[in-house]
Amino acid sequence: MANNDMKNNFIELTAIRFGGLMALALAGFFLLMKAFGLEHNLELRALNIFILFSFVLMSIDHFKKKKPENFVYLKGMGLGLLTAVAGVLMFATLVILYITVLDPSFMELIRENEPFGDFLNPVLVGFTIIIEGTASGFLATYAIMQYYKKSHFVSPIKK
Numbered sequence: 001m002a003n004n005d006m007k008n009n010f011i012e013l014t015a016i017r018f019g020g021l022m023a024l025a026l027a028g029f030f031l032l033m034k035a036f037g038l039e040h041n042l043e044l045r046a047l048n049i050f051i052l053f054s055f056v057l058m059s060i061d062h063f064k065k066k067k068p069e070n071f072v073y074l075k076g077m078g079l080g081l082l083t084a085v086a087g088v089l090m091f092a093t094l095v096i097l098y099i100t101v102l103d104p105s106f107m108e109l110i111r112e113n114e115p116f117g118d119f120l121n122p123v124l125v126g127f128t129i130i131i132e133g134t135a136s137g138f139l140a141t142y143a144i145m146q147y148y149k150k151s152h153f154v155s156p157i158k159k
Contacts, residue, residue, distance in 0.1 A: 011075065019089075052088075060141075092130050
């Protein structure tokens, strides 16, 4: 029975695995930016999309290789979005902990440099990360699945 549960939960486990790795990569990138004094540079935050895209791609590719008989477009879309949401939720949680516990002065830096900064608090910062990340995750998943959809692999020339 436990083996059957693992088969049924493969998509969820894959999403959590690659989402967790994504959150660690995003946190590492943030800490790297902080180490170089670039954490206030909004333009560098756009590089997060490459991290997100990479882990969503790895997640979908892993599923396609491990379960090719179960790989269909909607399962790939679901896995990609679930991977993005899992990673973004974990990363948002880490950011909230960082700005409330580890470095509360960073919240002041956010308030000074962000548009509408006067209205921000740690929960709204986390919520913003979740909204941005989920939207980016959907777009990344959609783009990736255009390559993986079955019609891409079928030759248009009939013999």
